[in-house]
Amino acid sequence: MVAKTNTPTLILFAMILFLVPLAFAQPQQNNQQTKKDKIEQLRIAFITKELDLTAEEAEKFWPVYNEMEKKKRNERKSRNEGAKQLRKNHESMSEADIEKKTKELLDMDIKIAEIKKETTEKVAGVIGYKKALKLLEAEKKFKNELLRRVNQPHQPQPNGNGNQNRPRPQGQNRQNQQNP
Helix, strand or coil: CCCCCCHHHHHHHHHHHHHHHHHHHHHHHHHHHHHHHHHHHHHHHHHHHHHCCCHHHHHHHHHHHHHHHHHHHHHHHHHHHHHHHHHHHHHHCCHHHHHHHHHHHHHHHHHHHHHHHHHHHHHHHHHCHHHHHHHHHHHHHHHHHHHHHHHCCCCCCECCCCCECCCCCCCCCCCCCCCC
């Protein structure tokens, strides 16, 4: 007896095989976007607090700042892609090609600095140079704080008796410790 194939069942089965991997990939992508969103919210709160922006200043400041940040981010992305390609392919490139690509990267660095200068000028037109200077400092502080948090090793939770579970320096174990 020959088994009869059910076309709708085969199509359903094929769709399930195709969609299941996508369903598992989605949470990771959403998680990455959630982290980016959280960092962006922290950055906005940090800068607003550091600059002590009034509601009126913030209303004018953020659209200008975000527009300029987008320009800077796009230029950095292009620069980073160019640098990545140069690092990847430099062994097979001629000296002249390496020189050309290196100069292009340096020109992109100059373009990023020009965008930063333009940002400072536009922002100063909205909130003044005193706060524009504070902005430059706040951006550095936020970046450093973010890097510190990312690079900070996981802090162990205190155990039941109040001591933290942390590695002891070499040569110091419970038997070697003496109470004074």
